[in-house]
Amino acid sequence: MAEKKELYLGYSTDKAITPFFQNWLEYLDQDKLMKSKCSKCGTEYLPPRQHCQKDMSECTLVEVSEREAKLYSYVIVDFAPESLSSKQPYVVAIGEFPSGLRLTAHITNLTSMPEVGMNLKLGFDKSPDGKMITYRWLV
Amino acid sequence: MVRRVAVVAGGHSKFGKRYDATMRELCAEASKPIYDEGITQDKIDASVLSYAASQFTGQGAGSALMADYIGLQEKPHLRVESACTTGTASLRAAWGMVAAGLYDVMLVMGVEQMNRVSSATATEYMSRAGDMRWEYPYGISFPAFYALMASRYMSEYNMPHDVLAHIAVKSHFYGAQNPKAHLPKEVPFEEANNAIPICRPLNLYDCSLITDGAAAVVIAAEDRVKEFTDRPMWIKGIGAGASENMIQDRPSLTSIPxxxxxxxxxxxxxxxxxxxxxxxxxxxxxTIAELIAYEDCGFAEPGKGREIVENKENYIDGRIPVNCDGGLKSKGHPLGATGVSMTYEIMKQMRGEAEKSSRQIKDVKYGLAHNVGQSGQFVNVFIFERGW
Structure with a gap:
C-alpha cells in the first residue's frame, strides 16, 4: 500500500482512519473524488458512507464523473473558530452537481463576491509536502 | 393514562458575562425565587439538568454538582443534552416522567457558563457540533451554518439584509426593557445593518450572544397543581422534530424541516x-433563524416572513408578538438555559408580570416556544395554555 495520506481541509481532526476511508483518500490522492453506492439498493452518498443509511448494507466507492456544479449557497467566514483563525476570511460553499449530489468545500480562487447560482468547478489540492490532500471549488 | 402537567413556578438569573458566578451560583440564583415561594426541596421529587456544553467548564456529571448545590442531592436527577435545544428537551423529559406518573413534581434547571474562554474558543467549541469529518474541518462555525441558510434565503426570495437588521432592532428594543438581559441596549437600524461582518451575509447584530446564565421551572401533575399555584400554565402541546445532520443534505435551506x-x-x-x-x-x-421560524411555525407562508417584520406584527401589540424579552439576540443565549428561559418568559407574560408595561403582552392565553438545536438537527416546540 502507498504511503498513508491525510485529508487536508485546512484543519484536519478526524484521525479515526478506517480502511474504507483510507481507500477513499488514496483515490483522492489521484485527483479522483469518490462517492459511495449501496451494493444492495444503489443509493449514492457524497460525502461517502461505508454503510447505507437505509439498512446498513456495505457501500462501494464509485468515481464522481461530474466536474461542474452550481453554487447552492455560501458563507464568507470573517470570524473563524480558533483552529482556523489564521486563515480568515475564507469562503465555504455548497456546490450542487447536475445529478443533484452536493459537496461542501472551500472556494479558493474568488476575485469578486460569490453569488448563488454561479458556476463552480471541482478542483484538488495538496499540501507542499504532498502528505495532505483535499478537494475544493474553483470559479 | 397520561396526566395533565402544568408549569407552576419559575426563576431566572441575570444573563450576561457573569464573572461573579459559576454554574453553581447561577443555579442558586435561578432556584431561589422558587424556594422563596415555598416550593422547597422537600416538595420536589426529582430534577433534570439542562447543561449543553461541558467543554466550556470541563465539569463532567453536571447534574450531580447542580443537584447538590441547590440542596437536591438526595433526589433523583439526570442530565439531558441536545445542543441549543437542551432546555426544552429537558422539559420534555421531565414532562414525560410526570405525565406517566413516575414523579408528581419536578424541577427543570437550565444553565450554561460560556464566558471563561475567549470568543474564538467558544466559536471553536460550538463548531464541533457540525460533522467532525466533513464540516468542521472547513471551519463552518455556528454562525456559518446560519449564514448558509441566509445566503440561500436572500437569493431565493430576493430579500435584502435590511429585513434581518429590523429583527435585530426589535430584539434590542425589548431587551433594553428586560433587566435580566445580557445586552440591554437599543440599537439603531443603521448600526444593525452595517455592523462588522461575522459570517457574511450575517454581521455582528445578526448573531446571538455568548452568555452565562440559568433559568428554572417547576412542573407538577394535575392533582398536585393547586398546592403550588392558582395560576398554572398547562403544557398543552409538545412537538419534537429532527433534520439531516449535514446541512448540505437538507432538501431546502430556507426552512428547517x-x-x-x-x-x-x-x-x-x-x-x-x-x-x-x-x-x-x-x-x-x-436573525435569519427568527425569520425562518415565523414560517416554520406557520405564522407566515414560505418567503413571506418579512411581512411580519415590515408590518411590525412581531411587536407587543402586533398579530404575533415574538421575543419581547429580547430573545437570544439581546437577552442572551446560555445554551442549556435558553429553552427553560423561553418557558419562564411565557409564564411571566401570561401572569402579566413583565418588569415593564412597555414589554407586557396583553391577555396571553396561548404561548408558543420554538427551541432549535445546532442548525436544526433537534427542535422542540411547546404550546402553553393559561390555566386561570
Missing part, C-alpha cells in the same frame, strides 16, 4: 392552530 415537523406535532397535540397563538418565543440564535 425538523422545526416544521415539531410545530405541526405540537399544534396537533394541542388541537390549536398558529392563529390561536398570542405570543411566541422563537429560537433567534441568528
Amino acid at each position: 425538523g422545526a416544521k415537523r415539531a410545530a405541526n406535532a405540537a399544534y396537533a397535540m394541542a388541537g390549536l392552530e398558529p392563529k390561536d397563538m398570542n405570543m411566541a418565543q422563537v429560537h433567534d440564535c441568528f
Whole structure:
C-alpha cells in the first residue's frame, strides 16, 4: 500500500482512519473524488458512507464523473473558530452537481463576491509536502 | 393514562458575562425565587439538568454538582443534552416522567457558563457540533451554518439584509426593557445593518450572544397543581422534530424541516392552530433563524416572513408578538438555559408580570416556544395554555 495520506481541509481532526476511508483518500490522492453506492439498493452518498443509511448494507466507492456544479449557497467566514483563525476570511460553499449530489468545500480562487447560482468547478489540492490532500471549488 | 402537567413556578438569573458566578451560583440564583415561594426541596421529587456544553467548564456529571448545590442531592436527577435545544428537551423529559406518573413534581434547571474562554474558543467549541469529518474541518462555525441558510434565503426570495437588521432592532428594543438581559441596549437600524461582518451575509447584530446564565421551572401533575399555584400554565402541546445532520443534505435551506415537523406535532397535540397563538418565543440564535421560524411555525407562508417584520406584527401589540424579552439576540443565549428561559418568559407574560408595561403582552392565553438545536438537527416546540 502507498504511503498513508491525510485529508487536508485546512484543519484536519478526524484521525479515526478506517480502511474504507483510507481507500477513499488514496483515490483522492489521484485527483479522483469518490462517492459511495449501496451494493444492495444503489443509493449514492457524497460525502461517502461505508454503510447505507437505509439498512446498513456495505457501500462501494464509485468515481464522481461530474466536474461542474452550481453554487447552492455560501458563507464568507470573517470570524473563524480558533483552529482556523489564521486563515480568515475564507469562503465555504455548497456546490450542487447536475445529478443533484452536493459537496461542501472551500472556494479558493474568488476575485469578486460569490453569488448563488454561479458556476463552480471541482478542483484538488495538496499540501507542499504532498502528505495532505483535499478537494475544493474553483470559479 | 397520561396526566395533565402544568408549569407552576419559575426563576431566572441575570444573563450576561457573569464573572461573579459559576454554574453553581447561577443555579442558586435561578432556584431561589422558587424556594422563596415555598416550593422547597422537600416538595420536589426529582430534577433534570439542562447543561449543553461541558467543554466550556470541563465539569463532567453536571447534574450531580447542580443537584447538590441547590440542596437536591438526595433526589433523583439526570442530565439531558441536545445542543441549543437542551432546555426544552429537558422539559420534555421531565414532562414525560410526570405525565406517566413516575414523579408528581419536578424541577427543570437550565444553565450554561460560556464566558471563561475567549470568543474564538467558544466559536471553536460550538463548531464541533457540525460533522467532525466533513464540516468542521472547513471551519463552518455556528454562525456559518446560519449564514448558509441566509445566503440561500436572500437569493431565493430576493430579500435584502435590511429585513434581518429590523429583527435585530426589535430584539434590542425589548431587551433594553428586560433587566435580566445580557445586552440591554437599543440599537439603531443603521448600526444593525452595517455592523462588522461575522459570517457574511450575517454581521455582528445578526448573531446571538455568548452568555452565562440559568433559568428554572417547576412542573407538577394535575392533582398536585393547586398546592403550588392558582395560576398554572398547562403544557398543552409538545412537538419534537429532527433534520439531516449535514446541512448540505437538507432538501431546502430556507426552512428547517425538523422545526416544521415539531410545530405541526405540537399544534396537533394541542388541537390549536398558529392563529390561536398570542405570543411566541422563537429560537433567534441568528436573525435569519427568527425569520425562518415565523414560517416554520406557520405564522407566515414560505418567503413571506418579512411581512411580519415590515408590518411590525412581531411587536407587543402586533398579530404575533415574538421575543419581547429580547430573545437570544439581546437577552442572551446560555445554551442549556435558553429553552427553560423561553418557558419562564411565557409564564411571566401570561401572569402579566413583565418588569415593564412597555414589554407586557396583553391577555396571553396561548404561548408558543420554538427551541432549535445546532442548525436544526433537534427542535422542540411547546404550546402553553393559561390555566386561570
